[in-house]
Amino acid sequence: SMDRSVVAVIFTGAGDKAFCTGGNTKEYAEYYSGNPTEYALYMDLFNAMVDSIYMCKKPVICRVNGMRVAGGQEIGMACDISLASDLAVFGQAGPRHGSAPVGGSTDYIFWYLSMEQAMWNCISCEVWSAYKMERLGLISKAVPVLKKDGRFIRNPHVITDRYLEDGAIVYGEMVSGEEKARADALVKECTVDFSGLDAEVDKVVWSLTNLFPHCLMMSIDGIRAKKKFFWDQSKLPNRHWLAANMMSEAYLGFNAFSTKKLTGKDRIDFIEYRRLLSQGHPFDQELIDAVMPPRKE
Known part of the structure; x- marks a missing residue:
């Protein structure tokens, strides 16, 4: 991040399915469950990775190319700006599978969402669409990546053609029933093309390029500091709890999943x-x- 020729860091995953879905649950079950000392060392590596995002001397853009769940959600929220494929989903999985979202989510998700929404997102283990996350303010933009007959179309599994239904906000919610069946069929007729997402990332980088670099980083660090404050307060006690939990509920949850x-x-x-x-x-x-x-x- 000290390279003066670099404007920004783009953090993304490989392929078109996932940015990051958290830890390797098979490895958790077979190696780390019942082995808290080893998991504590693993968490030291995770914490150092998040620290490196906060200490980066360049803006860090999360290019969300797919699922951003569990630890992936926490890594993504440590970044400065998120732009997402509209096929991406977001959420936590810990309380259902033997852990807790204390790798960052409980430290700063409330900066993005209301306290009530943050609470439910952390404990419900629901996955929310990119459009819902954009509506609620967790990401900057959801970008269509499905192409049919040479034209981009929005993710048909998500309601984007209306905002209200019977007085309730439905924009960004997942479709169900017959709508889902039609969406499944439509997706099979499409190809995935990330050129639109990459163009949006390029726009952001170009905007950053045309700013004073020191003033830019002072602005970013000023906002990062609020997230980093809570992260620094919690990362070590959370590391110890996550390690100890490998002897109890994590042992059950990860082995059941695996x-x-x-x-x-x-x-x-x-x-x-x-x-x-x-x-x-x-x-x-x-x-x-x-x-x-x-x-x-």
Whole structure:
């Protein structure tokens, strides 16, 4: 980031499916679950990566080429500006699969969304569309990337042709039922083309190019400082909790997710787990066997 010939850093993923979907759950299940010391060291690497974004002496643009979920969402929010493919979805997955969005989301998502929206986004494990995130202010722009007959069309899986329905805001929500079936069929007739997204990234970079570089970075660092303050307050205690959690709920959640092909389910029996906890049952092999999904016959 000290290269004076560079205007901005573009942070993106490979391919057209995902920017980042978080950690490797198979690796989490097979290596890190039950191994908190190793996971603590892993989190040191993650924290250092986020620190490097905040300390970068150039604007960092997140080019969201696909899913930005879990740790990917947290990395993306550390960036300064986000421009997204309209096929991208955003959200958290931790509370459903044995973790918590404390790799950054709980530190600064409330700077983007209202406190109520931030709370629900972190705990619900819902995925929200790029258009919804643009509407709510989490990203700067959602850009169509589907092409049919040489023309860009908006993601048909998302409502973008109307804002209200029966008085409720529906712009950016996912379609369902027959609309979803039609959307599935339409997508099969399309190709994916990121040239429009890249053009929008180029526009932003060109705008940044025509600014005083020191004044630009002072402005960016002034805004970054608010996110970084909360990140710095929480990153070490969160690192310790995430490591310790590998001995309990993360052990359950990641192993359930990793074995879903064998069991047909990607999560534990939450009702039974809560029942056992209410009885003061220790976290032991008996509890694990009782709540993990059984293998398919």
